[in-house]
Amino acid sequence: MNMTNKFGTFSLALAAAAAAALTGCSTFQSQPAAPEPAPAVVSSVTEAPPVVTARMAAARQQLSQMVALQDRLYRVAGPLLINNADLCRNQARNLLGFTAKNKYSYSGEFVDAAQAVLNYGDRLEVASVLAGSGAARVGLRKGDVLVAADGKLLPVGANAETEAAAVLGPLVAANRVLNLTVSRGGSNQQLRVPVTRACAFKIDIGNADNINAYSDGQRVMITRGMVNFAQSDDAIAYVLAKDIAHNVLGHAATTKQAYTVGSIIDNLVAVRPDLSMLIGTAGVKPMPQELDGAADNLSLYMVARAGYSVEGARAFWQRLATQYPASVLNGYTANHPAVAYRLGVIDKTVSAIRSKQSSKQPLVP
Known part of the structure; x- marks a missing residue:
């Protein structure tokens, strides 16, 4: 179990050991707060409520x-x-x-x-x-x-x-x-x-409006912009599962981008993140198509096993790539440009899942 990340965000999701990967959702960067002062002596004068500033x-x-x-x-x-x-x-x-x-x-x-x-x-x-x-x-x-x-x-x-x-x-x-x-x-x-x-992965919401998602081997982050773009629970599940799959398959380590992506996640969980860090995709290299396809395949099985529909996956990823193509900096397609290859994998995987569901076979890739 990991209760506290280095920002102090508390999660009781994992309980294997205090040092294990944190699973939960955290939003704001926290700093150690000073203890509250001792109560003042109560007087007979009623204190005015605190003024709420802008x-x-x-x-x-x-x-x-x-x-x-x-x-x-x-x-x-x-x-x-x-x-x-x-x-x-x-x-x-x-x-x-x-x-x-x-x-x-x-x-x-x-x-x-x-x-x-x-x-x-x-x-x-x-x-x-x-x-x-x-x-x-x-x-x-x-x-x-x-x-x-x-x-x-x-x-x-x-x-x-x-x-x-x-x-x-x-x-x-x-x-x-x-x-x-x-x-x-x-x-x-x-x-x-x-x-x-x-699965022992920490799930974060990123305090930014760019349409993206990140994974560093231990964590998954979806930006506020991506959640708003996705809209439906099924679509959010597609994005979450895709980055969970990248973590399971060890792609952050394979591409040697765990530290870079981890720094982006650390920044975007802050109350007021430094959005200039995202300029030019912050040095994140495009995901190789073979790795992206492998994550698409595993993620769709995860989606189906979780009770979400896989039927809309192709349309969602195609809509995302059309509205936010690879030329849009800090967007998902800029980091995952192999859209045509991915759609081919998605079509094959969805067909295989349908076949296994109809014949009541285990949903295992």
């Missing part, structure tokens, strides 16, 4: 919009990660199937936004639950406050994410079920959360 209002609106996109991405990713654990081979791990955050998961004015928009405080709260996971099956809900795990109190405050990883990692690595205590509606509830086997 900057604070903008931060609240941005946070609300990005959390909604993050939630959708996590919901679509759930079946892909869980139903394809065997196809992810040695990159599958045991997971709890939820993410948790507190107000310190955000930085600067976004701490205020997390309190005002999400009602986050010092304690870790469930931010999202992975569809199909053990956590979902036992009824864990968004907004549940994490109290204890196997009787061990979970930490609170600015360092809660890191400290919780140290508590939960060993527990989940050694057990098939975690006894979790949560606070809901003012009272504690006990839940026995089964761990779930799933």
Whole structure:
């Protein structure tokens, strides 16, 4: 399990070990926040509510919009990660199937936004639950406050994410079920959360409007622009599965671009990313057509196994290449220009999947 990336974003998705690859959705770059000062002496004078500045209002609106996109991405990713654990081979791990955050998961004015928009405080709260996971099956809900795990109190405050990883990692690595205590509606509830086997890839939303997606071997990122372009859950699944497949097949290492793409992902998860880093596709080389075709083939099986329709895949990728051809910098086709070759692979793979579905054969590439 990996609870905390180097920006402090907290995920309870993976639970094999605290150092394993993080799976979940994170949006904003976080910096360590200072502890809150001790409460002042209460006076008889009623304090006026804090003034909401234009900057604070903008931060609240941005946070609300990005959390909604993050939630959708996590919901679509759930079946892909869980139903394809065997196809992810040695990159599958045991997971709890939820993410948790507190107000310190955000930085600067976004701490205020997390309190005002999400009602986050010092304690870790469930931010999202992975569809199909053990956590979902036992009824864990968004907004549940994490109290204890196997009787061990979970930490609170600015360092809660890191400290919780140290508590939960060993527990989940050694057990098939975690006894979790949560606070809901003012009272504690006990839940026995089964761990779930799933692909161990972290899923991010990128804070940018370019139409692209990235994978660095451990993570998958879809930009806000790509989500808005894709529109349907099926189309988002095509993009997610394609980059999950690139990770499974080790293409970032094969093309020696893991570091470059990883730097782009690190940048785009920031609150205010440096978009100048994207100019000229930031040094990312076009994906060789053979590697792209291999990822298309595997990804379509993943899509079908997750319950999404493969029928619209060809039309989606063709529409993307037509509207955003390779000449558009920082776009998906610039990094994946072998459109004709890819469409041929997609046609063959969809035909093979249909045949296997009709004859009730296993959906294995």
